Amino acid sequence: xxxxxxxxxxxxxxxxxxxxxxxxxxxxxxxxxxxxxxxxxxxxxxxxxxxxxxxxxxxxxxxxxxxxxxxxxxxxxxxxxxxxxxxxxxxxxxxxxxxxxxxxxxxxxxxxxxxxxxxxxxxxxxxxxxxxxxxxxxxxxxxxxxxxxxxxxxxxxxxxxxxxxxxxxxxxxxxxxxxxxxxxxxxxxxxxxxxxxxxxxxxxxxxxxxxxxxxxxxxxxxxxxxxxxxxxxxxxxxxxxxxxxxxxxxxxxxxxxxxxxxxxxxxxxxxxxxxxxxxxxxxxxxxxxxxxxxxxxxxxxxxxxxxxxxxxxxxxxxxxxxxxxxxxxxxxxxxxxxxxxxxxxxxxxxxxxxxx
Numbered sequence: 001x002x003x004x005x006x007x008x009x010x011x012x013x014x015x016x017x018x019x020x021x022x023x024x025x026x027x028x029x030x031x032x033x034x035x036x037x038x039x040x041x042x043x044x045x046x047x048x049x050x051x052x053x054x055x056x057x058x059x060x061x062x063x064x065x066x067x068x069x070x071x072x073x074x075x076x077x078x079x080x081x082x083x084x085x086x087x088x089x090x091x092x093x094x095x096x097x098x099x100x101x102x103x104x105x106x107x108x109x110x111x112x113x114x115x116x117x118x119x120x121x122x123x124x125x126x127x128x129x130x131x132x133x134x135x136x137x138x139x140x141x142x143x144x145x146x147x148x149x150x151x152x153x154x155x156x157x158x159x160x161x162x163x164x165x166x167x168x169x170x171x172x173x174x175x176x177x178x179x180x181x182x183x184x185x186x187x188x189x190x191x192x193x194x195x196x197x198x199x200x201x202x203x204x205x206x207x208x209x210x211x212x213x214x215x216x217x218x219x220x221x222x223x224x225x226x227x228x229x230x231x232x233x234x235x236x237x238x239x240x241x242x243x244x245x246x247x248x249x250x251x252x253x254x255x256x257x258x259x260x261x262x263x264x265x266x267x268x269x270x271x272x273x274x275x276x277x278x279x280x281x282x283x284x285x286x287x288x289x290x291x292x293x294x295x296x297x298x299x300x301x302x303x304x305x306x307x308x309x310x311x312x313x314x315x316x317x318x319x320x321x322x323x324x325x326x327x328x329x330x331x332x333x334x335x336x337x338x339x340x341x342x343x344x345x346x347x348x349x350x351x352x353x354x355x356x
Contacts, residue, residue: 096301098305112198143200154198154262170183170185186269188267188277205248210247213241257312260284
């Protein structure tokens with residue numbers, strides 16, 4: 001027999017055990033309810049994500065099919081060779097050669113890349129790595145604001161600011177050339193400058209975010225190896241952020257290729273072979289300028305231009321992704337070998353520091 005004190009103790013402990021057990025059961029029930037709710041939520045979200053993905057793919061397929069159905073008949077009537085490589089676009093005589101438009105779009109986009117990408121990348125590096133905080137708080141919102149400005153505003157600014165400057169330069173260059181047809185500043189050079197300005201916000205914002213996302217350990221390890229700040233930026237930070245930078249460049253190029261409203265105000269809208277100081281017509285501006293009054297084969301030819309532009313954009317994006325993300329298949333030069341060895345040593349140091 002237990003003593004009275006022992007009996008009281010056993011009763012208390014048994015009651016506490018029962019209470020603990022009941023609390024545990026309640027918590028288990030709550031957990032099971034939460035788990036069931038979480039599982040249902042995950043299944044619902046999975047279906048939503050799946051539907052969104054299928055919708056995106058379906059939209060691309062629908063656009064592709066529509067462009068092929070609308071543009072292929074004109075190519076069949078005109079002839080693929082005459083359409084793509086003909087150098088005359090004259091709707092009244094049903095001459096629909098778009099080689100000048102293709103070359104203008106190619107050279108205009110390349111010019112915008114040559115000007116816009118270095119400026120955009122260096123600006124992103126400055127904002128992420130070098131700019132004082134007060135200056136960054138002013139410059140970054142201004143750059144983001146540029147991305148939201150309608151393209152027609154860029155065109156108006158180009159028509160009022162860039163065109164007079166290009167016309168003055170044209171007069172200086174061709175002052176003694178009686179055969180040159182002056183454009184009043186509405187030429188390919190003006191279009192390239194406007195396009196370069198328009199792609200800057202996209203490249204700067206995405207590149208700056210990619211550079212800022214590089215772990216600080218990369219920079220610290222580079223400084224530990226004796227690298228300077230500039231060496232660290234160009235040898236470590238930018239290579240680590242190249243995927244995001246490539247995405248920014250691709251999006252910027254996509255905007256340059258597909259732009260119409262700004263370009264139609266500064267390019268001159270004449271289907272000539274591209275020269276810096278000649279009036280030109282892009283693929284996009286050709287559609288915008290002539291579609292309202294087109295009919296018959298003329299309208300079908302404009303749809304065919306849209307099909308060519310669609311394929312052109314896809315090819316450019318694939319090429320840029322291949323060049324910028326994979327680095328191409330060029331031979332390694334001695335300097336490149338040294339750079340790769342330096343980066344390898346940096347990675348080894350990072351791994352050792354992580355293990356410690």
